[in-house]
Amino acid sequence: MSETSTNLQEALEGQFGLAARVVDQNRLDNSVRRFRERGITLPTFAEMADPSTVPADRVGDADPQGPDSRNLWRLHWYNDLQGNRVSVPDHAILPKELTGIDTPIIVIFGDRFPMITAHKVMPAYACLAPRVVCGQFDPTEHRAIWPSTGNYARGGIAISRLMASRGVAILPEGMSQERFDWLNRWCENPEEDVIKTYGTESNVKEIYDACNELAKDPTNFVLNQFAEFANHLMHYNVTGRALEHAWEAAQEELGRPLKLAAFTSATGSAGTIAAGEYLKKKHGTKVAALEALECPTLYNNGFGEHNIQGIGDKHLPLIHNIMNHDLVAAISDKATDQLFVLFNTPAGRDFLKARGLSDELLEHLTHMGFSSICNVLGAISTAKKLGLGADDAIVTIATDGGAMYASELEGKILPRDFDGKFDAVDAATVYARHLNDVPTTYTIELTRADKERIFNLGYYTWCEQQGTPFELFMERKDQNFWEGLQKFVPIWDEMIKDFNAKVASEA
Numbered sequence: 001m002s003e004t005s006t007n008l009q010e011a012l013e014g015q016f017g018l019a020a021r022v023v024d025q026n027r028l029d030n031s032v033r034r035f036r037e038r039g040i041t042l043p044t045f046a047e048m049a050d051p052s053t054v055p056a057d058r059v060g061d062a063d064p065q066g067p068d069s070r071n072l073w074r075l076h077w078y079n080d081l082q083g084n085r086v087s088v089p090d091h092a093i094l095p096k097e098l099t100g101i102d103t104p105i106i107v108i109f110g111d112r113f114p115m116i117t118a119h120k121v122m123p124a125y126a127c128l129a130p131r132v133v134c135g136q137f138d139p140t141e142h143r144a145i146w147p148s149t150g151n152y153a154r155g156g157i158a159i160s161r162l163m164a165s166r167g168v169a170i171l172p173e174g175m176s177q178e179r180f181d182w183l184n185r186w187c188e189n190p191e192e193d194v195i196k197t198y199g200t201e202s203n204v205k206e207i208y209d210a211c212n213e214l215a216k217d218p219t220n221f222v223l224n225q226f227a228e229f230a231n232h233l234m235h236y237n238v239t240g241r242a243l244e245h246a247w248e249a250a251q252e253e254l255g256r257p258l259k260l261a262a263f264t265s266a267t268g269s270a271g272t273i274a275a276g277e278y279l280k281k282k283h284g285t286k287v288a289a290l291e292a293l294e295c296p297t298l299y300n301n302g303f304g305e306h307n308i309q310g311i312g313d314k315h316l317p318l319i320h321n322i323m324n325h326d327l328v329a330a331i332s333d334k335a336t337d338q339l340f341v342l343f344n345t346p347a348g349r350d351f352l353k354a355r356g357l358s359d360e361l362l363e364h365l366t367h368m369g370f371s372s373i374c375n376v377l378g379a380i381s382t383a384k385k386l387g388l389g390a391d392d393a394i395v396t397i398a399t400d401g402g403a404m405y406a407s408e409l410e411g412k413i414l415p416r417d418f419d420g421k422f423d424a425v426d427a428a429t430v431y432a433r434h435l436n437d438v439p440t441t442y443t444i445e446l447t448r449a450d451k452e453r454i455f456n457l458g459y460y461t462w463c464e465q466q467g468t469p470f471e472l473f474m475e476r477k478d479q480n481f482w483e484g485l486q487k488f489v490p491i492w493d494e495m496i497k498d499f500n501a502k503v504a505s506e507a
Helices: 004-012 025-038 045-049 069-074 123-134 150-163 178-185 202-215 231-252 273-283 332-343 347-353 357-365 370-386 400-419 424-434 449-465 470-475 481-483 488-504
Strands: 091-094 105-109 144-146 167-173 192-195 221-222 259-266 286-292 327-331 392-398 443-445
Touching: 004 470, 025 123, 025 488, 045 231, 045 488, 069 150, 069 178, 069 286, 091 231, 091 357, 105 231, 105 332, 105 370, 123 150, 123 231, 123 488, 144 150, 144 202, 150 167, 150 178, 150 347, 150 400, 167 202, 178 192, 178 400, 202 449, 231 259, 231 273, 231 392, 259 327, 259 370, 273 286, 286 370, 327 332, 327 370, 332 347, 332 370, 332 400, 332 424, 347 357, 347 424, 370 392, 370 443, 449 470
Parallel strands: 105 392, 144 167, 144 221, 167 192, 259 286, 259 392, 286 327
Antiparallel strands: 091 105, 327 443
C-alpha cells in the first residue's frame, strides 16, 4: 500500500469514522466493562430502521425525557409524543387549504424523539456508537465534543449521558434560549461543557475553530456531524425508510396512489438529506436541498446571516453528496419567522381554521420549528418548479417543534415585526405574503455545471482549512464512493451485536 493510500485509510478510520475493525482492543475492553457496570446495550441501525423487530417493552418504564440508557431503544421514528411505539411514523398530510397546491405534502415529526424532542439525537448516536464498538472512543478516557448549531449538540449531550460518557456542546451564542436552558439542565458542568462560539446560524467556521483547539488535547474526541459519514448513513438507512413508510400510509389515508415525486430538506450538516438519496434510488424521487435566502451559499455562492435555526451554511459539509441532488431552493427567514407566529398564536389559528383546517392539523402545525417550516415552503416551491400535481407527493421532515422557539416568538419576532401583538389582519397578511403564493424565483433545477460549482465550494473549507486529504475530497464526486459507504452499516451492526453479547457476559 502506498503512503498516500495509507494516510487516506487512517483519515477515513480516524477523522471520518469509517472503521470496519477493532482499532484499539484496550479501549474496547474499557467500554465493555463500563457498559456492563451501567447495564447499557446498543440498538443496531437495522433495529432503528425497523423497531418492530425489538420487543415493545424494551424501554420498560424509562421516562422518554429522562437520562435513562433504555431511551437508546427509542432512537427511531416510531414514537408518539408520550414515547409509546407506533406502527407508522407520526405524520401529517398538508392539504391545499394550507399550501395552495394540489400536491400533498407529507411531513414526519422529529419532536417525537426522546430527550431532546428533535431527530438530531439519532445521528448523534450513529456517530458515537461505531466509534465505541470499534475501540476508538473510550468513555473512561475521552470527552465527546459535539459541534453544531443546536440540536445535534443537544443530542450529543443526551447520548453521552446515556452511554456513560462526558459530553461537550459547542454552538453559537445567538441560538434560541431554549437550547441553552436544556443544556444547562443536562450537562454535568455547564460552565465547562457548553462552549458558546461567536455569532448565530451562519457562523460555522467559528465552531470548527473551537473544535480544532480542543482537539489538541487527546482526551477530547471531536464528533463533527458535518464530516462524520455515519450521519449520512444513518439517515439514508433509517430516515429514508421512515419517509417511505409514511408515504405508503398516506396513500391509504387518501385512498389513491401517489408518486413519490420529491423530498425536501434544509441541508444543515447534510445528514438528513441523505434520506432523499435512499428514496431516489428506490423510487426515482427528486431531492431538493434548501437553505436560507439571506445566506444563499448553494444558490449563488452567497453569504449573510439568518434565523432559520438548524441550518449551518457558508460552506458545504463534507458529507453533502450534492452531485446526487436535483434542486436547490432558497427560503427567506422572514417567511419562516412570520409563519411560526401564524401557527402559534390564537389569531393565526383562528384564521387558518376559517380556511378549513381541522383542529388536528392546527395542532400538527405547532410541532414545526423554523427549519421545519422551511422544509414545507421548499416543498411547495419544488412542486411548482417541477409542475407536480395531485397524483404526486412530496415528503419532508419537521426536524423539531415549536416548543424550542417560544422565546424567539415572544422576545424577537412579535416585537420586531408586529409591535408586540398579532391580530386577524396580521394573520391574513402573513398568509397572503408567505403561503398563498410561494415563489419559485430562488428555486433552481441543478445542471451538471451547477453541481460542479457547489461541489467546488467545499475545497477551501475541507482541504485548505481542515486538512482533509485531497484524494478523499475528490472521490466524493463519484457516486461509487457513496454507494461503497453502505458496506459499513451491516459491519457495524454485527459489531454492535458482538459488543452487546460481551456486555451481557460475565467478566
